[in-house]
Every structure is written in structure tokens, then in C-alpha cells.
Amino acid sequence: MSVSVKHPLDVMIRKLGGSGRFSQAEMFALKSLSVVVRTLEAHHDIVPEGGPATHCCIVLSGWTCCYQLLDEGRRQLLSFHLPGDLPDLQGLHLSEIDFGMATLTPAVVAYVPHTDLRRLIESFPGISTALWHEAQVSAAIHRAWMSSLGRRAARERLAHLFCELYLRLKAVGLANGNTLPMPLRQPDLADALGLTSVHVNRTLKDLREDGLISLKARRLEILDWARLQAIGQFSPRYLHG
């Protein structure tokens, strides 16, 4: 009987498809990755916008986000990242990254050099495919966000985002019944959804008064999943391809 030793990258491996997806050699290669692990406070930059791309970062615990800054203090959040995610996998084959990354909660992240990851991709087809898949799911999420930002009204955007986060959290075991942690503050939601925090506040109030959600003490409860999904025109298809 095999002893299952806990490995820091276990969350990521599970996220990439679980040990069932990889050969023994691939599992070994993944677990042999030499990573630097760092613990960060909430609301801290992980990597600022525009630096050279040399490492990929893996979220081991906590929430992080990617963002871009414009002038006059404008900010657009590009994605949220949960444990197991590789937020800047999208920069693996770029010489320079065009976005910043920050923590939203206290978080633990691991850094892997691009060179190591590229070597893995060249040597192990299973790992290559898993990383391709991961990157393409994240592109699919980008597309869904574009549709929200471009064509959905404020309450639809919120509904859509809450549906997405609920399913993604459930997938990594971080949702509890119809309840999920909601560390995002209203200005964070605003910057993700292309709204102002004032308007997010009023729209949240609407959703609450309509009996769709309850939001207090940093926890979001989904009271009417079917209706929330309908309002957000949410179809879970895109989360897995």
C-alpha cells in the first residue's frame, strides 16, 4: 500500500486533471519541480505589470487576480485565481507580460521557472496537453468576461460572475452547499465588472431584495440558483471546454 505524502503542488496537480491523467513518470516530473514558495499578505502585488516574464506562479492557497492599469486610477481585473490555478501560464511563451498580478486574500504561491516548465512540456505529452487545456480554459473565461463587459447589464454581470465563482470554488472543494467565501470587496467587483463600486453596491442590494443572494460576513449564499443563472445567461459549458 502506497503512502501518500503531501506535496505542495498537489492542489495544482489535482486541478490539472488529477493523478489519473498523468503517467508515473509525469507525476514524478511534476513533483520534482523545484519551486520557490512564498506567503503573501492580502492586497499585495505578486508581479507588477510589464516586467519580463521568467517564472510562472501557482496559487497554493488564497485568491489572486490579474489586472491592467489605465490612467486616472482606472483598473480592470482580468481574472480571479483560486488554489491550483496558474494565473500567468498565459505568459509562458511571451517575453514580457502585459498584466499585473495581486493577492486578494492572504495567499501562498509557488514560483516555477519558465525554462523548467517548458522542458516538461517538451518531454511529457500528458503535461503538455494538461497545460494547453488549462490555458485554453482560461481563455474561454476571458471570452465569457468579454461578453459580460460588452453586452450585459450590471445585474447580469454580477449574476454571471457569482455563478462562475460558485462553480469554480465547488470544483476545488471550497464551496459549502450553496455558500461560498466572498473575499472580494465591492471595489474589486467593480473593477472586474467594469462598473463603479457605488453601482455595484446598489445592484447587490437589488439582488438581495429580489431574494437571489445573501451576502454577509464575507460569505455569499446563492438563494435561487436557477434564477441567478437565468439572469446572468450563465452556461457552465465554457468552464471545461
Place this chain on the structure above:
Amino acid sequence: MSVSVKHPLDVMIRKLGGSGRFSQAEMFALKSLSVVVRTLEAHHDIVPEGGPATHCCIVLSGWTCCYQLLDEGRRQLLSFHLPGDLPDLQGLHLSEIDFGMATLTPAVVAYVPHTDLRRLIESFPGISTALWHEAQVSAAIHRAWMSSLGRRAARERLAHLFCELYLRLKAVGLANGNTLPMPLRQPDLADALGLTSVHVNRTLKDLREDGLISLKARRLEILDWARLQAIGQFSPRYLHG
């Protein structure tokens, strides 16, 4: 002296980095891809939203776009694609695509089976890297669009898009001085930028009256590149990584 035979995929190969990037074996493999070539009229669906993903499509000539549909006739364009582009490379490792593709002009496209492309990726590191890079640039464009949709005003969005299209067209030799073909109709621009066509119309008028662009007979002339770039907060960095 080697005879250079014209190959249908030449545009794509050039786009992926040119023959200098690939080994002889890789060039041979690329040119041996068996593709189905099809000529399409303007404003025709290439692939409708939500089908199973089995082939990748390569634009050989003309303009195409990716889109998502919402209810009440709402539509969001997700990207524009020019000759040499692989619009649905982002679906190569997904079982099902979450977006549709359509022509914007008369176009010629080639179809390659996913299986063939995946085999190339497994066998040829140079091709794998080139395709990764291509996919990641397209994700970078997605990010730039998210910032536009979420945080830029109408005239800024138009300015940003025009800057992007100008550089991309120039890169494939389709811009002429400061002039570029502009087959997009105002409703297309509107669906790309998350606006109404009426508002696009008024905003274009503003840009024209400010001496920034001239737009007639399906050609866009950029009269003041520096100012257009400034208005759109456009930084070309993201187009190459």
C-alpha cells in the same frame, strides 16, 4: 538555387514566425498538412457557436471574427482575424467550442483536423512553441479588449481598436502608408466595442472632426497616429509579448 513554390499555408507560416523559425523537418511537416480549403462569402458563419471541436481553421485571405450570442439579439465580437491567423486555435484542446466564427469579408479559409495539429505539436518542439506563442498573443489581445470594454470610454475604445488593427494589418503587409482597409460596418464595430451602432456613428464623427482619422470608401486613414494612440492609451507591447 531553391525554387520557392507557393503553398496555401505560406501566410500562416509567415505569421507563425517565418521559415527562419522552423527546422527543415518542421517546414516540411507544416507544408505536408492536409487541409481542406474553402472559399466563403462575406457575412457567413464559418462555425456556429457550441459545436464539437474537431478542426482548426486558418484564414488564408479576408477578415473573420469570433463572437458569442446572448438573448434579445445581443452579440459580442471576441476577436478579429486576418490572413495567417488561426481564429480557433484556442479550441484545439477543448472538446467543445464556446464561440462562433464568421466571415466579415469574402474569405478563403483552410481546415486542419485537431488530430493532425496535435501530432505536429508532439513531434516538433518548434511548431509547439510557435503555436503556444500564437495562442498566447491572442489571449493578450483578449486582455486588452477586456480593459477597453470595462474601463475605456467610447472614443477611447475606437481609438484603441484602430491602433491595434493598423499594426496587425501592417504586420501582414495589408496596410498602405497610414491607410488600412476597413471592411467593418458600424454595427460590427459596435458589437466589438460593446456599444450601439448609433453611438459608434456619433463617436466616429467626433474622431473625424478632431482630425484624427478619415474614413470613407471602406478605407480608414490615420491622420494623427500619436494622438490616436494617446487617446486609446494604446501600447503595442501586447501584440507580441
Place this chain on the structure above:
DNA sequence: CGCTGGCTTGATAAAGTTCAAACGGGGTGG
């Protein structure tokens, strides 16, 4: 207790939408 950071609310303004109608120009059929 009293601060502080985020939440809530109100009043007003701006940006963008909607509806509706007229315009224009290139292609087609009489």
C-alpha cells in the same frame, strides 16, 4: 471607546441607448 476601512444612501450629471425617421449611394431591373 473611538478609529478606520469598507458599505450605504442621496442628489445630480454624464455617457450611452432607444426609437424613429431621413439620407445616400451603388447595384439592378424595367
Place this chain on the structure above:
DNA sequence: CCACCCCGTTTGAACTTTATCAAGCCAGCG
């Protein structure tokens, strides 16, 4: 060759959604 038609563009006026500015509130924490 002209008249017509059609599709996209342009313009106007009224309306909605969202932003802005500003002040008060509340809860958790030192």
C-alpha cells in the same frame, strides 16, 4: 439610362443606465 431599392449611415429627441460627488453609517479591532 433612369428609377427604384436596399443596406448601411446619419441625425434628432427623449429616455435609461451608470457615473460622480459627497456625506453618513456600521462593524470590527486596537
